[in-house]
Amino acid sequence: MYTPPNFTIALVMMVATAFCWGSWANTYKGVKNFRFELFYWDYAIGIFVISLILALTMGNTGTDASNFWTNVRAADNSNIGYAMIAGAIFNLANLLLVAGIDIAGLSIAFPVSIGIALVVGVVLTYLREPKGSALMLGAGVLCAIVAVIMDGKAYGQLPVANRAISRKSITICIVSGVLMGLWSPISTHAMRTGNSLGPYSLAVFFTLGALLSCFIWNIYFMKHPLVGEPVAFSGFFKAPASAHLLGLLGGFIWGIGTVFSLVAGNSIGFAIAYAIGQSAPMVAALWGVLVWKEFAGANKQARAYLALMFAFYAVAILLVARAHNGG
Numbered sequence: 278m279y280t281p282p283n284f285t286i287a288l289v290m291m292v293a294t295a296f297c298w299g300s301w302a303n304t305y306k307g308v309k310n311f312r313f314e315l316f317y318w319d320y321a322i323g324i325f326v327i328s329l330i331l332a333l334t335m336g337n338t339g340t341d342a343s344n345f346w347t348n349v350r351a352a353d354n355s356n357i358g359y360a361m362i363a364g365a366i367f368n369l370a371n372l373l374l375v376a377g378i379d380i381a382g383l384s385i386a387f388p389v390s391i392g393i394a395l396v397v398g399v400v401l402t403y404l405r406e407p408k409g410s411a412l413m414l415g416a417g418v419l420c421a422i423v424a425v426i427m428d429g430k431a432y433g434q435l436p437v438a439n440r441a442i443s444r445k446s447i448t449i450c451i452v453s454g455v456l457m458g459l460w461s462p463i464s465t466h467a468m469r470t471g472n473s474l475g476p477y478s479l480a481v482f483f484t485l486g487a488l489l490s491c492f493i494w495n496i497y498f499m500k501h502p503l504v505g506e507p508v509a510f511s512g513f514f515k516a517p518a519s520a521h522l523l524g525l526l527g528g529f530i531w532g533i534g535t536v537f538s539l540v541a542g543n544s545i546g547f548a549i550a551y552a553i554g555q556s557a558p559m560v561a562a563l564w565g566v567l568v569w570k571e572f573a574g575a576n577k578q579a580r581a582y583l584a585l586m587f588a589f590y591a592v593a594i595l596l597v598a599r600a601h602n603g604g
Contacts, residue, residue, distance in 0.1 A: 278343045278477055279335040280544055287541040291553040297534025299560025302378055304527030311520045313375045314499045315513045319521050321491045323528015325484040331536045336477025348475040359467040360479050363460040364486025369494045370456035373449050376503040381446040384565030385432045388558035389450040392425035397458025405465050408546035409600040417596035424589035427582045434579030465547045476539035549600055556594040559587055
């Protein structure tokens, strides 16, 4: 299987992860009159398909034990189960995140949800695999927490008409972030225990678990939506081809980022790779502010808080990257 030959290549892969994780949601913003519960079916198919493609190409080079098929045959069934459980947990978190985006926008939902996920995921993953400088990682996590607070304050300055909806959106994002932070340590367990899964194998079973769990989580949200009225599955087949293609594209983008994160993390430590990938909120916020104009008409105080959010996230990522050298 392909692995990064040095830290520089691994860092490039992690930056690509951040870009992919922070950009895929634009595909949902680009669809019109297509409920996110229906869009999500295409997205879930997309993340599984691209993970399988990368496993059969990048992950299937060579004939040693790390080869995708060889690794799948040798892996413990329990680790396959952990990978699928991690995927199911991620899927619930991501559905809540997309609901948060639907209510509050990219520039708010992403930083709150993923900022909390960074804290939970890095801490739990580091406890499972203490690789790198704990001091640097801790400082980076602290800066990420401050960034989330700044983003919340920026949101508080917006002229939101319905504050009940505002509180609801923040609550959804917080729950999403806590759940989102759990999948990395569970995945790390599957890649570090017994006859473990390799990064490509884990990505396939992780995304398979996410796809299968749609038949639980997504069907529930279709019947009991967080926003709007219940939606029938018939709406999926009435959507234009462009909406389905955007859903698949969103899944492809996220899936590429996730495989890169797992491959890089397998070499330099999952806590570090996961944390750098979680700089995705900066990317998402930039999309929200510059492209989707989510802060149009905001006052100077809101823009100042938003600038502080970017600054603290940038420092957080620099500290986490430095943690590699401190281990």
